[in-house]
Amino acid sequence: MNDELLMRAAREYGTPSYVFDLDAFKERIETVSGYFRGRAEICYAMKANPFLTGAVCGLSAGYEVCSPGEYAICKRAGIPADSIVLSGVNKEAQEICHVMDTGGAAVYTAESERQLSLLESCAAARSIQIPVLMRLTSGNQFGMDEETILKHATRPLHYPHLDIRGIQYYSGTQKKKTEPILKELARLDEFCCRIESETGLTLHTLEFGPGLYTPYFQGEAAYPEENVLAELSRAIENLRFKGNVVLEMGRFLAAGCGYYLTRIADCKTNSGQNYCIVDGGIHQLNYYGQTMAMKLPFIRHLPQSPAGDGKGPSSCTVCGSLCTTADVIVKQLPLIHPQPGDLLVFEKTGAYSVTEGISLFLSRSLPPVLLYSRQHGMFQAREAYPTDLLNAPRQTAAQAAPFR
Numbered sequence: 276m277n278d279e280l281l282m283r284a285a286r287e288y289g290t291p292s293y294v295f296d297l298d299a300f301k302e303r304i305e306t307v308s309g310y311f312r313g314r315a316e317i318c319y320a321m322k323a324n325p326f327l328t329g330a331v332c333g334l335s336a337g338y339e340v341c342s343p344g345e346y347a348i349c350k351r352a353g354i355p356a357d358s359i360v361l362s363g364v365n366k367e368a369q370e371i372c373h374v375m376d377t378g379g380a381a382v383y384t385a386e387s388e389r390q391l392s393l394l395e396s397c398a399a400a401r402s403i404q405i406p407v408l409m410r411l412t413s414g415n416q417f418g419m420d421e422e423t424i425l426k427h428a429t430r431p432l433h434y435p436h437l438d439i440r441g442i443q444y445y446s447g448t449q450k451k452k453t454e455p456i457l458k459e460l461a462r463l464d465e466f467c468c469r470i471e472s473e474t475g476l477t478l479h480t481l482e483f484g485p486g487l488y489t490p491y492f493q494g495e496a497a498y499p500e501e502n503v504l505a506e507l508s509r510a511i512e513n514l515r516f517k518g519n520v521v522l523e524m525g526r527f528l529a530a531g532c533g534y535y536l537t538r539i540a541d542c543k544t545n546s547g548q549n550y551c552i553v554d555g556g557i558h559q560l561n562y563y564g565q566t567m568a569m570k571l572p573f574i575r576h577l578p579q580s581p582a583g584d585g586k587g588p589s590s591c592t593v594c595g596s597l598c599t600t601a602d603v604i605v606k607q608l609p610l611i612h613p614q615p616g617d618l619l620v621f622e623k624t625g626a627y628s629v630t631e632g633i634s635l636f637l638s639r640s641l642p643p644v645l646l647y648s649r650q651h652g653m654f655q656a657r658e659a660y661p662t663d664l665l666n667a668p669r670q671t672a673a674q675a676a677p678f679r
């Protein structure tokens with residue numbers, strides 16, 4: 276997105292704010308899908324950025340939905356039920372029933388034996404049969420182990436209202452090396468074939484989150500993403516498992532389409548160290564892999580006025596507006612004559628920044644969210660949202676009806 280547009284967004288809607296480029300997001304999905312056409316589909320893990328949910332509509336991609344809140348967002352965005360994968364480590368009966376009563380989902384994942392039973396009883400109460408994926412654990416609290424899955428695949432009659440369609444697997448994000456991803460895929464291939472041969476069940480779907488890498492920092496070795504996608508595509512092509520493959524992705528699709536805009540509010544030098552204080556902070560900005568603010572993300576400095584003293588860049592530590600020494604966004608950023616009022620644009624903030632921060636700390640407002648497309652221009656999807664109301668009692672103890 277060009278500087279002019281970003282400056283206009285900051286002028287008209289204020290800072291800090293997020294801008295998400297919907298065209299860039301859609302193009303990204305199309306490009307990634309292109310590597311797998313005919314063999315694997317893309318499923319957008321909407322936790323990466325729920326504001327992009329509506330933009331996926333009409334593309335050949337599904338949605339991984341992990342909470343009642345995410346489901347509500349899908350409903351408001353008019354996402355068709357048959358593109359929703361109802362996922363999540365804690366699905367409660369009320370949530371499952373609500374989904375079933377409001378259109379259902381394309382498939383439900385089961386992360387435990389209890390979830391299998393819950394899905395069964397909710398489906399039985401409605402006399403419907405629902406498609407289910409059993410999540411295989413990667414050695415943590417998510418999913419079930421191989422033996423548990425095999426046990427339930429062997430006894431599908433135990434759950435007459437569940438149609439066991441396949442396996443879901445996700446083990447983590449930011450996988451820089453391709454080899455471990457291909458190993459996981461090979462293990463899943465073997466496991467699917469084992470289920471089929473040992474139980475006689477035919478599996479239709481392997482839903483796999485590869486956790487592909489997004490390079491966030493300057494100076495990193497180039498990440499050969501075309502090669503990675505081509506290799507992954509070849510590996511899927513060569514699977515013995517011949518059912519559908521669905522690739523769950525979040526960061527890899529969304530990161531590149533986001534910009535976090537923040538203005539320099541103050542500049543000072545303390546004991547020889549230059550500081551810029553910006554109106555945003557670490558509560559709204561999250562680069563996976565950043566350590567002690569030492570790595571340099573991709574940042575644009577857009578001065579408010581072309582002033583300058585002709586000097587070259589000087590190093591500046593950029594800090595946010597929180598009352599904690601931890602609020603250091605980046606150390607030793609080379610900036611040419613930074614001034615209060617200048618805009619700093621943090622790139623690649625389309626995934627997780629908008630939701631993952633400690634955004635209630637210090638009762639600062641949640642930033643506005645702006646969505647941009649060539650067709651519709653800049654559109655305010657969320658206004659700045661005050662958090663002071665959330666961080667204080669709604670009524671005094673004397674007014675409230677106490678519970679003792």
Ligand SMILES: Cc1ncc(COP(=O)(O)O)c(C=O)c1O
Binds near residue numbers: 525
């Ligand atoms: C089950 C599942 N699938 C997919 C994803 C998306 O992962 P990523 O953003 O690494 O693509 C996540 C992220 O937490 C996840 O939990």
